[in-house]
Amino acid sequence: MRSISASVALLGTLSGCFLFPPGTTADETGAADEPDEYEDVGDFRLRWGSDGGYEDYADWTKEWLEGSNDYLNEQYRLPIDIDIRHEKCGMENATWDGERITMCYEMEARVVELFDGALETEEDILSASSAAWVFILFHEVGHGLIDVYGLPVPGREEDAVDSFSAVALIDGGAPDAVVYAALFWLLIEQDSGGEPNFADEHSMNMQRFYSLLCWVYGSDPRGYEYLVEIFPDLESRIAGGRCEAEYEQQSDSWHELLEPWYQ
Numbered sequence: 364m365r366s367i368s369a370s371v372a373l374l375g376t377l378s379g380c381f382l383f384p385p386g387t388t389a390d391e392t393g394a395a396d397e398p399d400e401y402e403d404v405g406d407f408r409l410r411w412g413s414d415g416g417y418e419d420y421a422d423w424t425k426e427w428l429e430g431s432n433d434y435l436n437e438q439y440r441l442p443i444d445i446d447i448r449h450e451k452c453g454m455e456n457a458t459w460d461g462e463r464i465t466m467c468y469e470m471e472a473r474v475v476e477l478f479d480g481a482l483e484t485e486e487d488i489l490s491a492s493s494a495a496w497v498f499i500l501f502h503e504v505g506h507g508l509i510d511v512y513g514l515p516v517p518g519r520e521e522d523a524v525d526s527f528s529a530v531a532l533i534d535g536g537a538p539d540a541v542v543y544a545a546l547f548w549l550l551i552e553q554d555s556g557g558e559p560n561f562a563d564e565h566s567m568n569m570q571r572f573y574s575l576l577c578w579v580y581g582s583d584p585r586g587y588e589y590l591v592e593i594f595p596d597l598e599s600r601i602a603g604g605r606c607e608a609e610y611e612q613q614s615d616s617w618h619e620l621l622e623p624w625y626q
């Protein structure tokens with residue numbers, strides 16, 4: 364593997380194509396025989412807490428997050444309102460607590476700090492950070508949808524919602540955001556340097572890194588062939604069309620689970 368900075372810098376040249384295309388929707392399904400229980404009576408609602416020294420982050424993420432929020436509301440019927448709150452938390456975190464999503468400025472700052480150490484231009488740093496931040500948001504949205512829709516989760520929910528986030532971003536026309544999210548976990552791993560916590564409910568950072576690369580590659584092998592050149596270890600994961608199959612299975616599973624809830 365090349366040095367991490369060189370690899371991330373190479374990917375940095377690809378930034379700038381993450382905006383969700385307007386009006387992107389999933390397959391039209393079931394409008395005619397739509398049962399009342401799937402009525403759309405709620406929305407995702409962005410909320411901004413006091414900036415507490417993070418004014419810049421609040422400013423530059425707003426546009427990106429508003430686009431993502433519109434996309435979510437165009438995609439999903441909600442039985443309740445779900446607030447997505449940005450605020451200073453006193454810790455690096457992003458959570459779904461059963462009622463709302465909280466995105467902590469401290470964690471956002473950490474995302475920017477890591478990309479700042481790996482990319483050159485401010486534009487690349489902000490694009491990469493925004494992309495990874497929206498991936499993290501969609502991961503929390505995945506927890507929220509599982510909860511409010513009462514969806515079954517056969518396996519570890521943390522892995523499932525990484526997969527939800529990847530599928531939603533790829534469907535939404537922002538597959539490169541998944542690549543930047545993968546790089547975020549690579550950078551975190553490089554930066555943390557501590558002993559792995561095998562008891563943690565999440566997969567290891569490097570497992571998340573390779574899984575995300577695998578899924579985005581699987582969604583478009585030709586378009587993401589370059590990932591294998593940059594990260595040759597990916598070769599063993601993609602062999603035999605495994606990543607295409609893995610991505611298709613996850614995409615089909617999410618679409619089947621979410622079908623009654625699509626707008």
Ligand SMILES: [Zn+2]
Nearest residue numbers: 502506521524
């Ligand atoms: Zn989670």
